[in-house]
Amino acid sequence: MANIFNKLFSYKSPLVLLSQEASYCKQAAEMLTKALYDYLDKNDVTKYSSAIHTLESEADTVKVELKKIYERMKWTHFSKIDIVDIAYNLDAVIDTTDDIAKLLNMNRVDVLDDKIKKMILELTNIMFKTVQEVEEIIDELQQVAESVFSKREVSEEDRLIEAIGNEERYTDKLGIEIGKELFSRKKTMHPVDVLFLNNIVRMLMKISDRSKNVAERVQLLLHHE
Amino acid sequence: MFIMIFAGIIGFFMAFSIGANDVANAMATAVGSKAITPRQAAIIASFAEFLGAVLFGTAVTKTIASGIVNIEAIGEPTLIMYGALSALIAATAWVMVATVFGMPVSTTHSIIGGMIGFGLVSGGIHIIYWSRLAQIVLSWFLSPFLGGLISFFVFKSIVHSILHRNNPVKCARLVSPIAVGVTFFVIIYMFFLKNVETAHITSLSSGIIAGILGFLISRPLITRFIAKNDNSQYDVVETIFRKVQVLTSIYVSFSHGANDVANAVGPLALIYIILQTGALSTGAELPPYILMIGGLGIAVGIATYGYKVMNTVGYQITELNNTRGFSIDFSTATTVLLASVLGLPISTTHTVVGSVTGVGMARGFEVVNFSIIKSIIYSWFITVPFAAGVAALAYILLTHFF
Structure with missing residues (x-):
């Protein structure tokens, strides 16, 4: 009798793979936070770029593995589309993190006042917090599956999802404020630096936005079941 | 006597x-959910398969020996x-070919095919017990279905009585000894009924009585184990x-031995009966x-080679945890043992697939590939x-040359 189990099961749990991908995102976001602190203190940030790129490649491998499982498996507990969408949003999180790290190596901002610096760092911290919460949400999703959707675990997941939504709204508000502050300094700062920093801010907002998308998809999974 | 020795060698090989x-x-779920290591599985299976074969193997062996072909008509x-x-x-040749090509064929179906082939070529269409054969074929459909049905309800019971409760560990302390008790009950009840x-x-x-004893013995052991464990609720x-699951893995091998031994010794039993009685x-x-x-x-097959196969088949199926594994093992073993008592030769592996499906239907797995069905x-x-064709050919050759 041949091994039927390698055809019947995926051997690797898709949720464990998602959790790995989320963990790479968190590590990359943590590194990016350090990079931005160093950058705004005018320190060298080249070391962060390659490290984040390595994490991005590893996350990509996990995403491909996950996609393969869903291509092969015919019956799934969660909707395939939702799971693949979560994987792609996590991919966007780590890709954007990688892009920011690369951008930081391309240009140095000459003049930067403390107010802008403080606001960008606040945005960075919130971005990191949202990515951290995404990891918690994915980990909790494993508990939800393990408990076969017990009300207790679903409520806990809903609580985490609500928190991330509030943070993303604040990120949007803060990002617009930073943009206004930056453009109001177009005569004191170099215009390229204004656009450069505004671009970084927009990308940080995008990370939070993608994190919220992950949370929303998880919520759909929970309440669609 | 030569034919008996030769058949004995081939039967042993099968x-x-x-x-x-x-x-x-049969053991993959226990190994895959890390209830036991492949080595432990090999040791358990060697003993339990042997016991199952000797204690419960008679009925299915008789079915294969004399329940498919009307030998008196030959x-x-x-x-x-x-x-x-x-x-x-x-049957042995087909199983070997299928193993080489990685096909999920059943040894049970192979031997039944072999018996049909020999029957058709030796006595024609009339000497096959078609109604009995229809029952057997029906059992091939029913056994995965029954396995699935039992595993669905077993897993649903675990979900409602443990996993959905506010304190899953406290509930598991009561429910798991009941699971042990029910396992003991089924084995002993069927043993007394049949043997x-x-x-x-x-x-x-x-x-x-056996069920109550199983409950009473396992309850304090489990309580003591919980007291020592401070992991998260679901982990405990x-x-x-x-x-x-260590117990249910023994139950699975026991049932497997009871049903599948007939695939190897059914024809041997037929030869023995003829040699012994000199008649039909x-x-x-x-x-x-x-x-x-x-x-x-x-047992020798497991000890020498089977544990290596277990290593590749069952090890690290991360999707599979022990509540799911228990449900699959219990339902598979119960279905197979029931079939053995009824003298129905069924495929354990196909029953496992049915049981996995049942747990999947109860939302126990993230992803399962049911296209394997x-x-x-x-x-x-x-x-x-195929087995019928080869058996017919072998019969013509043997009767022609000897």
Whole structure:
């Protein structure tokens, strides 16, 4: 009798793979936070770029593995589309993190006042917090599956999802404020630096936005079941 | 006598092949959910398969030996012995080919195909017990279905009585000894019913006593284990079921031995009966050593090769945890043991697939590939005609040259 189990099961749990991908995102976001602190203190940030790129490649491998499982498996507990969408949003999180790290190596901002610096760092911290919460949400999703959707675990997941939504709204508000502050300094700062920093801010907002998308998809999974 | 020795060697080889390949699928859930290591699985399976074969193997062996072909209609005892040998050769050859090509074929279906082939070529269409054969084929459909049904309800019970409760560990402390008790009850009840042949009420009482004992013994052990464990709630529940799954893995191998030993020794039993009685007596009793040959062959197959297969088949199926594994094992073993008591030769592996499906339907798995069911059904349509064809050819050759 041949091994039927390698055809019947995926051997690797898709949720464990998602959790790995989320963990790479968190590590990359943590590194990016350090990079931005160093950058705004005018320190060298080249070391962060390659490290984040390595994490991005590893996350990509996990995403491909996950996609393969869903291509092969015919019956799934969660909707395939939702799971693949979560994987792609996590991919966007780590890709954007990688892009920011690369951008930081391309240009140095000459003049930067403390107010802008403080606001960008606040945005960075919130971005990191949202990515951290995404990891918690994915980990909790494993508990939800393990408990076969017990009300207790679903409520806990809903609580985490609500928190991330509030943070993303604040990120949007803060990002617009930073943009206004930056453009109001177009005569004191170099215009390229204004656009450069505004671009970084927009990308940080995008990370939070993608994190919220992950949370929303998880919520759909929970309440669609 | 030469034919008996030759059939004994091939029967032993077939049993070896069952132990080397087939047992891995029966034990995969216990190994995959890390309840036991492949080495422990090999040790457990070697003993439990042997015991299952010797204690419960008679009914299915008799079905294969004399329940498919009307041997009395053939008339000539030598021809029947060649026929039984042909069926065994064909089934063994097909299982070997399928193993090489990685096809999920059943040894049970192979031997049934072999017996049909020999029957058709030796006596024509009239000497097959078609109604009995229809029952057997029906059991091939029913056994995965029953496995699925039992596993669905077992897993749903675990979900509602443990996983959805506010304190899953506290509930597991009560429910898991009940699971142990029910396992004890089923084994002892069926053992008394089939082997000791006592009155139904006596078998039932013995089963109930065994069940209560199982509950009473396991309860303090599990309570003591919980007291020592300070992991998260679900981890503790899974660890409790990991302990319980050691018992159900024994139950699975026991049932597997009971049903599958017949695939190896069924034709051998037929040859023995003819040699012993010198006539076509289907009522002759089977000596235990016939079943022992099969049981030993399976045990040797596991010990020498099967544990390596278990390593690749079952190890690290991360999707599979112990509450799911327990549900699959319990339902598979119960279905197979029930079929053994009824004398129905079924495929354990196909029953496992049914049980996995049941747990999947109860939302126990993230992803399961049920398209394998298609390849299993295809394998039925290939296995029976192929084994029948080879058995017919072997029969013609044997009767022509000897």
